[in-house]
Amino acid sequence: MKRRNWVGPLLVNGILLLVVIIWTVPTFGLLVSSFRARFDIQTSGWWNVFPHREWETVATIDPKALGLDPDGVMTVEGVQGTFEELRAGIQSPGGDTRVTWVGNKRLGTIEVQQQVWTVTWDFTLDNYKQVLLGSGVEAKNPDGTTELLPGQDMSQAFLNSLAVSIPSTVIPILIAAFAAYAFAWMRFPGRKTMFILVVGLLVVPLQIALVPILRDYMALKLNGTFLAVWLAHTGFGLALATYLLFNYIRTMPRETLESAFIDGASHFTIFVKLIMPLSVPALASFAIFQFLWVWNDYLVALTFLGVDPTYKVLTQRLADLTGTFGNQWQLLTAGAFVTMLLPMIVFFALQRYFVRGLMAGSVKG
Amino acid sequence: MEQTGAVDKKKAGKVAEAVSWLGRLFLAVIIPVIAFVVIYEGFIFLRDSQAPRWLTALVAIVWGVGGVALLYWVFNGIVERLPDAWTQRLQPFVFVGPAMAILIWYLALPAVRTFYLSLFGRDGPPKGVGFFESFTTDAFVGLQNYVAMFTERLLQEALRNNLMWIVFGSTFSVVLGLVVATLADRSKFEKVAKSLVFLPMAISFVGASVIWNFMYEIRPAEQPQIGLLNAIVVALGGQPFAWDKAVTIAPWNNLFLILIVIWLQTGFSMVLFSAALKGIPEEIQEAARVDGAKEIQVFFKIMIPHIMGTIITTWTTVVIFTLKIFDVVWVMTGGQYGTHVIATQFYRQSFTARNSGYGSAIAIILLITVIPVMIYNLKQFREQEAF
Numbered sequence: 001m002k003r004r005n006w007v008g009p010l011l012v013n014g015i016l017l018l019v020v021i022i023w024t025v026p027t028f029g030l031l032v033s034s035f036r037a038r039f040d041i042q043t044s045g046w047w048n049v050f051p052h053r054e055w056e057t058v059a060t061i062d063p064k065a066l067g068l069d070p071d072g073v074m075t076v077e078g079v080q081g082t083f084e085e086l087r088a089g090i091q092s093p094g095g096d097t098r099v100t101w102v103g104n105k106r107l108g109t110i111e112v113q114q115q116v117w118t119v120t121w122d123f124t125l126d127n128y129k130q131v132l133l134g135s136g137v138e139a140k141n142p143d144g145t146t147e148l149l150p151g152q153d154m155s156q157a158f159l160n161s162l163a164v165s166i167p168s169t170v171i172p173i174l175i176a177a178f179a180a181y182a183f184a185w186m187r188f189p190g191r192k193t194m195f196i197l198v199v200g201l202l203v204v205p206l207q208i209a210l211v212p213i214l215r216d217y218m219a220l221k222l223n224g225t226f227l228a229v230w231l232a233h234t235g236f237g238l239a240l241a242t243y244l245l246f247n248y249i250r251t252m253p254r255e256t257l258e259s260a261f262i263d264g265a266s267h268f269t270i271f272v273k274l275i276m277p278l279s280v281p282a283l284a285s286f287a288i289f290q291f292l293w294v295w296n297d298y299l300v301a302l303t304f305l306g307v308d309p310t311y312k313v314l315t316q317r318l319a320d321l322t323g324t325f326g327n328q329w330q331l332l333t334a335g336a337f338v339t340m341l342l343p344m345i346v347f348f349a350l351q352r353y354f355v356r357g358l359m360a361g362s363v364k365g
Numbered sequence: 366m367e368q369t370g371a372v373d374k375k376k377a378g379k380v381a382e383a384v385s386w387l388g389r390l391f392l393a394v395i396i397p398v399i400a401f402v403v404i405y406e407g408f409i410f411l412r413d414s415q416a417p418r419w420l421t422a423l424v425a426i427v428w429g430v431g432g433v434a435l436l437y438w439v440f441n442g443i444v445e446r447l448p449d450a451w452t453q454r455l456q457p458f459v460f461v462g463p464a465m466a467i468l469i470w471y472l473a474l475p476a477v478r479t480f481y482l483s484l485f486g487r488d489g490p491p492k493g494v495g496f497f498e499s500f501t502t503d504a505f506v507g508l509q510n511y512v513a514m515f516t517e518r519l520l521q522e523a524l525r526n527n528l529m530w531i532v533f534g535s536t537f538s539v540v541l542g543l544v545v546a547t548l549a550d551r552s553k554f555e556k557v558a559k560s561l562v563f564l565p566m567a568i569s570f571v572g573a574s575v576i577w578n579f580m581y582e583i584r585p586a587e588q589p590q591i592g593l594l595n596a597i598v599v600a601l602g603g604q605p606f607a608w609d610k611a612v613t614i615a616p617w618n619n620l621f622l623i624l625i626v627i628w629l630q631t632g633f634s635m636v637l638f639s640a641a642l643k644g645i646p647e648e649i650q651e652a653a654r655v656d657g658a659k660e661i662q663v664f665f666k667i668m669i670p671h672i673m674g675t676i677i678t679t680w681t682t683v684v685i686f687t688l689k690i691f692d693v694v695w696v697m698t699g700g701q702y703g704t705h706v707i708a709t710q711f712y713r714q715s716f717t718a719r720n721s722g723y724g725s726a727i728a729i730i731l732l733i734t735v736i737p738v739m740i741y742n743l744k745q746f747r748e749q750e751a752f
Contacts, residue, residue: 008660009551016548016558019541023562023628026576029593033579045591163422167429174433179464188457194465199746201472203735205689207711207728209475211482211721216470226411226425235471242464267456268441296569298692303716315571319696322575329579329591336575340568347567351560354567355636 034333035123038139041329048120055098055113063101063110070105077112086110127334132158152331154338156310157317161295161339163226164305164313168233168294169287175234176241177249177279181271183242184250185257195246201239209235210303217304224306232304233294241286248282249275281353288350289357292343314339393446400439404432437463476732483510483725487718510726520727522616523705527688529619530626530706534687537627539680542634547664549635550642559639563632570629570692577625578697581608615703622704625693630686634679641675642668681738688734707731 033046040048061076068074070083079090079099086101098113130137134153138146182188183195213232214223222228252275260270276283298315305311312320318335325331347354407428411421437459444455482489486506490499499505514520545562549555565573582592583605590596595605609621645668653663669676691708698704700713707727715724 009553012548012551013554016545016552016554019545019548020558020561023565023631025593026580026628027564027568030576030579041591043591044589045593045596047593047596159419159422163425166426170430171433174430174437175464175467178437178460182457182460186457186460188454188461191457194461196743196746197465197468197473199742200739201468202742203685203738204472204476205685205728205731205735206472207689207708208479208732209471211715211725211728212475212478213471226429227408230429231467232471235467238464238468239472266445267460268445271460292567296572298569298571298695299712315569315692318569318575319571322571322578322696326578327582329582332575333579336572340572343567343569344564347564351563355563359637359640 030333030336033329034127034337035125036120036127036330037122037124038126038330039141040120040122041333044120051117051119053115054118056116056118057111058114059112061110061112063108076110127330128338131331131334131338152317152321152335154314154317154335157312157314158338160311161313161315161342164229164233164301165291165294167226167230168237169291171230172234172237172241172290173245173283173287176238176245177276177283178271179242180245180249181267181275183246184252186267198239198242198246202243204239206236206300210299214303223304224308224311226311228304229301232300233290233297236300237290237293241290244286245279245282248279252278281356284350284353285357287357288346288354292346292354295343389446393443396442397439400435404428404435407432479725479728479732482721483729484508485722487720487722489721506722510723511730513723514726514730519705520710522703523707523710526616526619526704527690527706529616530623530687530690531684533620534623534626534630534690535680535683537623538630538683539634539676541627541631542636542679543638543676545631546635546638546642547668549639559632559635562635565629566632568629571696573625573629574693574696577609577628581610581621583607583610609697609704610702612702618702619704622693622697625697626687626690630683634683637675637679638672641672645671681741685735685738689731 029046032049033041036046036049063070063074063076066076068076073080073082074086076086077097077099078092079097081090083101083105086099089098089100091098096115098115100111100113101108102111103109126137126139129151130139130149131152132155133151134156135151136148137151139149140146179198183191209232213235217223217228222231256274257270260274265273296315298319301313301316302319305313305316318332318339321328321331321335407424411425411428440459441456444459445452447455484507485499485504488504491502491504494502515524545558549558552558568576580593581595582590583595584590584592586599586605590599590605594608598604598606607618609618611618649667649671650663653667658666689708690706691712694700694704694706694709695712700706700709705713707730711724711727711731714720714727718724
């Protein structure tokens, strides 16, 4: 009995810790890298920010001063070897000293290196500047020269993402709330048929709509406008929003509404003054769900916003960067974090609502 | 005198009534006109303006959100000014109409239109030809696009990959989610652990692709590896490996793309399971333990059956999700190295190769695969008898 009390929690927490580490490390590595200098990212792993052992040159010796013969076996700093062996570097028996011949036989020098504990903490904001600004950014090279790097202007994409996401969140909620109220509290012909349509459309994949809607947009000259994307996100999110809000509004006490009717309030007044304020928890949950959905969306933006760089949203710009600068990790890491910034804030600040919205939204296709 | 006074009053009342009626008519006409002008001007401003970007973005937000609210207010105003009987009759449609119109335009009709397009060649039905006539033209190919889907090598590959996605992606994220939820339930660090496993849910697929591209980064063997996975492999004495881009192990390189989605989705199923597990009464578990049941037995014999409903819902959701997977593949490999899936082939055929008939047929296949879920949802709805 005693043994189990001790082993159980340790095992549980141990496995949990392992999972958490595996789940966190990829994001953490990206975050750390985004603050590392351009040159550092390309030449060493991001884990070098942790203490690790690295070779450090402690002395440089001129072989002539020691009177060494490069053609024979030499003895330096406690190691012994021919020129070729020294060129490759010889480690002392203890392993913490390394002696290397640098240069050619005639003019070379001997470097003595020792392994020391070190951290590479050369953090910079240059990557973010380069990603966010529209103008060029001066960056230092490791050899001391400076270089003008073109800016990627993702701040514009950030604004575009906001301009796409906020209306794409509020508009469907507004429209769905009106519809949900009507389904819950009004009697009209076709009510049931219409609601069955809503339920049936919950899982319809949005791919089905892209080609026909794109044709409509071309006919209406809407292609490439924010309006086009708002309407598309509204259309694709509306079924779920209506369904969820209906389920919520339906459960409100009948008496409250009836007394409001007796006081002579119209449906519109009741909706605005009574139902909306009472539905705030449900509205907030869906709003967060939809906002993150739209903010993180790539396919809809790619299809309807098109190729004009002034309108592109963050996910599009980041995908472009991956395509064009696939190995310039200073751009990709910082760029990825720019796109993740707002969702992360929303996530940590409003996690409770987010979880609730997500659970309710689990029927969405 | 008194009588004339009464008549005057009556007259005055009639005049006032007429004036107020005129006033109402005026308001009913003028306000909508103003509303439409404002909305139209906003649209023109957004389309043509050279204003600073932040201002354009701000106007876009105010115009988009305010415009919709304004439209409801205006239409409701018009309907409420009608005689009572008409108000009663029409008001529900002001409330429910826009939602239905948008749903029909954006989802219901496109399903039919896409099916229609899928029966035609790459350019769709010829222009200027009537609906019935279009079936007699050369562009009409019948079910040929569907036949091609199941016989062409690239599409077969996409179908096979999608099957892998569904089998491995959903299984692992559901099982892992259940394991983490169960473990977290017994840990003191439940909140922190769940938060961190859940965090990837906030990250976009494109962002996740960058994160994992960095994990999978490969350098020539003589250079230091900057991707974590290859650094580990090399430190253990192996050769750097291309992971998702390794055609040598095809089709199993797809697993490294699937891994990304497992990483993203486990948090989702974990949250659902966590809530379900909290709903199991303590007493049942305790009773079983008192009777000498082991933890494993409690898990399989009591907890699993208890949350079976949640498991099915979660599994279905994840399956639907992986069925439509697009972003990850598109950004990571672009479908190269034998990693195409249905949704990437749909995009490629519809927009890159501009073969609308073929693309539409692929979309219809996607729709057909979710029909069982749709029927299940409708059945559930009928059983609830909410109406």
